[in-house]
Amino acid sequence: MVSFGGIARKFFGSANDRRVRSYRSRVAAIAALEESIKALSDEQLAAKTQEFKQQLAEGKTLDDILAPAFAVVREASRRVLGMRPFDVQLTGGMILHDGDIAEMKTGEGKTLVATLPVYLNALSGKGVHVVTVNDYLASRDAGIMGRLYGFLGLTTGVIVHGLDDEQRRAAYACDITYATNNELGFDYLRDNMKYDRGQMVQRGHNFAIVDEVDSILIDEARTPLIISGPLDDRSDLYNTIDAFIPALTADDYEIDEKQRSAIFSEVGTEKLENLLRQAGLLKGESLYDVENVAIVHHINNALKAHKLFQRDKDYIVRNDEIVIIDEFTGRMMPGRRYSEGQHQALEAKEKVTIQPENQTLASITFQNYFRMYAKLAGMTGTAATEAEEFSNIYGLEVVEVPTNLPIQRIDEDDEVYRTFEEKFKAIIVEIREAHQRNQPVLVGTTSIEKSELLAAMLKKEGFTQFNVLNARYHEQEAYIVSQAGVPGAVTIATNMAGRGTDIQLGGNIDMRLERDLEGMEPGPERDAKEAAIRAEVKQLKEKALAAGGLYVIATERHESRRIDNQLRGRSGRQGDPGRSKFYLSLQDDLMRIFGSDRMDGMLQKLGLKEGEAIVHPWINKALERAQKKVEARNFDTRKNLLKYDDVTNDQRKVIFEQRIELMDATDLTETVADMRHEVVDMLVTKHIPERAYAEQWDAKGLKEEVQRLLNLDLPVEDWVQEEGIAEDDIRERLMTAADAAAHDRAERFGPEIMTYVERSILLQTLDHLWREHIVNLDHLRSVVGFRGYAQRDPLQEYKAEAFELFQALLANLREVVTAQLMRVELVREAPQAPEPPPVMQAHHFDPTTGEDEFAQPAIFAADEAIDRDPSNPATWGKVGRNELCPCGSGKKFKHCHGVLTA
Structure with missing residues (x-):
């Protein structure tokens, strides 16, 4: 029986189909401009950027100039990069410009797709951030796509680990900035620990396109970025x-x-x-x-x-x-x-x-960092299974973009064996058969242990021609993955190591050329070698195509369908043939924990012998249901964590905004006076209760507190003895005395120095109290769950108590700042810059190189820009491996003076 929804979809298409169709008219408008744009000279094409900026200044919107801007990028890309975006890539670009997620299969050219909305949005001059998962991809994409933007008159910056503050500030000031999610988050946190607005490196959060958006906003969403100091x-x-x-x-x-x-x-x-x-x-x-x-x-x-x-x-x-x-x-x-x-x-x-152990000095989750952007978009090959989470948490709609060519990959039903040993024996047989027919094989495992177990079993069987790619050996990750499509290649990869690098049948020609021609000078010999490599790769591709394309073998199902789809998606790029199959056993974690305990007995009763597998679509559906349950549970966990983190985030925003206001203010007299008056008010209210008789007033306690917080020795006890005196009179006398003392101090030392001191004390006290507050919130979160046993909502309890803690922080701030300012004594010397916290550590890693990027404690102060002499390597200091070599060769440091020798 066909449902009404099914009939409607048949006639009208799904919501996704209708969304994709809605872009057709604009794709046609871009195509209509193609010939006229082609007729322009390079100078005329580049001049279009200034023309678009002028139109925006005159009141046009980005949507108004979308078609001509995309047409200009398409033509510039053809001239500069030798790549002309397909119509489906234009569609993907428009989805990103609309602030949604474009789901595009592997090999559909997402990096090129991003250039369209990036160029359009960069015309506003507010900055566009392109976010990648590691430094290698950020440098690679910025290097390649920067040529396109530069041709059109826009500047491109890249943020990787190892840059000083000046370099970071310059990169953020560019029209387009490529960076990793970690670097962006840490720069935001460090900016909000600075004591001078001029030291901050970021200039706002206008528009971000997140590559591998599922990895960053789903997989890493639970792990906060933390800057900490040791205990x-x-x-x-x-x-x-x-x-x-x-x-x-x-x-x-x-x-x-x-x-x-x-x-x-x-x-x-x-x-x-x-x-x-x-x-x-x-x-x-x-x-x-x-x-x-x-x-x-x-x-x-x-x-x-x-x-x-x-x-x-x-x-x-x-x-x-x-x-x-x-x-x-x-x-x-x-x-x-x-x-x-x-x-x-x-x-x-x-x-x-x-x-x-470390004490948290500042932290933020990716969920809350990326929600700060005025407009956020993302792209990935696998997002549809997490569409509800993207919509609920980030307000992002997932739109599946059709492939440029129909998918030819064959996805076979899973094979289920009873034990690990039977499953791995079957996998080895399948690998050997594929290798013998010259079909490239990519084997996906879920852990290092499993990948090394499989490698050991292959060696035991006498099989030596394979690559193991896991967390132990990922220094060569990108190159190994790029050559996984060579006929007969066998690559064992742990959970999609090497994402971001295409597996092309015959091998990735660009990476072959970069590696094999490294160090060769331009000339006939280099040209001849390049031609030979191109001919060899073409021949290898034909051989791989004849063998059936890339064969993806998965050794077990992951908890998330999305990770399985990522693995499958490595095969069948750009209309290539391909094949995928999952091999499972009843001893796999997913089957053992979430499958039926009775399944093993049932299969034995059905006569399943050792070495035999059960293959049926029903098994696939049952596993998919188990995966959906796990995904739903993980989503609920992340959603619940976000509800708690939102409380902290709201308070973090208030504190960080307050810091910026303090740094921007030219005169803090009024702010400090308000704090002083509130302290006086609090003291009077505390020691002279409302409607209390004069003999019930705590005059002695009030005098001691006035001495402690206001540094004033006043005859409070005598005042209380005066006939007919009211609490307002005492309040007024205290405020007058405090204001006079503060005014006298400001007069003695001058407004400039006084403002500097007020700002320094305010910022340092605020930072110290905020760090203590973060620790208190962590402790509160760890125990508040027990309130559920008393039939009270832990989240509401957390919100209420977190608010009380925040109120206490503000009251404490007023008291500490007032007490310090009423005691401070200055000499007329040039003010010393306030010292930042002495040692801080950022928890950060580079998933491509495996290098420990923040292993050494770093003092986050405004580093002086290094004055490098191109002819003297001794002046270069630390140079990032992907930075341009300081010698001026135009090559990356790792390919020039930083080349590794045996």
């Missing part, structure tokens, strides 16, 4: 507690793999209390007495470290440190650390050096 060393405590866990038995704790939680049973709690008592760590009688809160926290972390975190799956041990493995990409994340002592618990477990 005291407590390694002895971690080692002592870690030693208790091996002494426990299975009856002492309960593990829930679904919820990733571990709790102690009553028996285990009693055993731990005895162990802690012997070690002198237990205060009071019970482990759960309030004074043992910190100990309980550390013990729970130790239990999780031993029972929930697996070595070589969740983390690896390298160079005497624990390096986290990203659960979605399988990449190492040097520099990132689990928070709240969990990382230290893992270090104690693995007997490596325990690094001190």
Whole structure:
């Protein structure tokens, strides 16, 4: 029976089809301009940029000039890059300009698509940010597409790790800025820790296009960017507690793999209390007495470290440190650390050096950072399965853009085996057969452990011609992935390592040329070698096509359908043939945790013998239902976390806006006076209660507080004895005395120095109190869930108490600032710049190179620009590997003076 919705879709098309059709008229308008634009000279084409800017200045909107602007980019791209955007790419560009997500399959040219809306929106002069997942892609895309923008008279900047503040400020000042999501977030946080507006590097959040938007806004949404400073060393405590866990038995704790939680049973709690008592760590009688809160926290972390975190799956041990493995990409994340002592618990477990815990100085999630942009757009090959989350959290609609050529890939039904061993044996047979017919194979695994297990099994079977691409070897990631389409190539990749680099049948010719011609001078010899490489790649492509294109073999299903689709999507680019198949076993995590416990017995009863597989569309549908459940659970988790983080974010905005106002203000006299008056008001209200008799007034307490906060020795007790005096009279006398003292101080030292001191004290006090406030909010969030047991909504409780804490922060700010300003004594010397917090660390990683980008503590101050002499390498300082070489050759540093030698 066909539903009414199905009939409607058949006649009118889906909502997505109708959205895509709505762009046809504008695509036709762009096509109509093509011949007239082609007739322009290079100078006339470049002059169009100024013409468009003039039209905008005269009142036209970006939508008004979309068609001619896109036509200009199309023609400029043909001339400069040798690529003419297809009609579907124009459609993708318009979706991005509208502030939505363009879902385009792998190989459809998303990098080129972005140039259309980027150019159009950059005409406004407010800056456009193009966001990538790593420094390699940011540098690569900025380098290639920057030629196009430069031809049209626009400037392009790139933000990668290793730049100083001057370089960052210059890059953000460009019309278009390519950067990673991490660098953008950290620059925002660091800007809001500066003491001078002129030191800030960003200039606003106008329009951002996020590449691999699902990876950044979904996969990384739960992990906040954190800038932190170290606390005291407590390694002895971690080692002592870690030693208790091996002494426990299975009856002492309960593990829930679904919820990733571990709790102690009553028996285990009693055993731990005895162990802690012997070690002198237990205060009071019970482990759960309030004074043992910190100990309980550390013990729970130790239990999780031993029972929930697996070595070589969740983390690896390298160079005497624990390096986290990203659960979605399988990449190492040097520099990132689990928070709240969990990382230290893992270090104690693995007997490596325990690094001190850190105090959060500033933090923000990607969810809240990217929602600051006036307009946000994204592109990826896989977003449709997360459409609800993109819509609910970011207000972004996902629009699927049709492929330029029909997809030829064959997606086969899953093969389900009973055990791991049977599944891997079948995969090895399939790999060998594909290799023998010269078909390139990409094998996707979900962890380092699985990729190395498969590699070891292949070697055991005598198979030696394959590449392993996982978090251990990703230094060569981009090149290995680019050549995965060579006939007979076998590439084992952990969870889509190498995204952002196309797998082209026959091999990626651009990367072959870059690698094989590196260091060769232009001339006949280089030309001849280039021609030979092009001919070889063409021949290899024909061979790969004849073998059936890229064959994607997946070793198990991921929790998210989107990750599976990413893997599948590597095959069948631009109308190429291809094939994909998933091999599963009942021992896989997804089947074991979310599948039916009765399935194994059922399959045995049905007569499924060892080595045989069950293949049926029903299995695929059942797995898809399990994946949908997991996706829904993960979405609910992220949505719930965002509700809590929104509370912090609202307060963060107030604090950061207040900081900017303080830095911009030329005169802070009124602000400081208001604070002083509120402190006086608070003191009077506290010590002279409303409607209280004069003999009930706390004159002594008021006098002491006036001395402490206002630095004034006043005869308050005598005033109280005066007949008929009212609380308003006392309030007035206190304010008059305080104002007079403040005025006298300002007169003695002059308005300029006084304003400087007021600004310094306000900013430093605000920062100090805000950091304490962040810690308090973290502690509140960790315990507020227990309010649910009392039938109270934890979120509402959190909001209410967070508001009270924020009110206390503001009251504390008024008191501390007033007390300091009423005591400050100055000498007439040139003011010293306020010192920033001494040591701070940003948790950041480069997923392409695996380099630990923020491993060393950095002092975030305005670094002086390096004065580099091209002829003297000693003056260059630290040069980023993807920066242009300071010698002036025009090559990247890594291809010039920074080339690595054996």
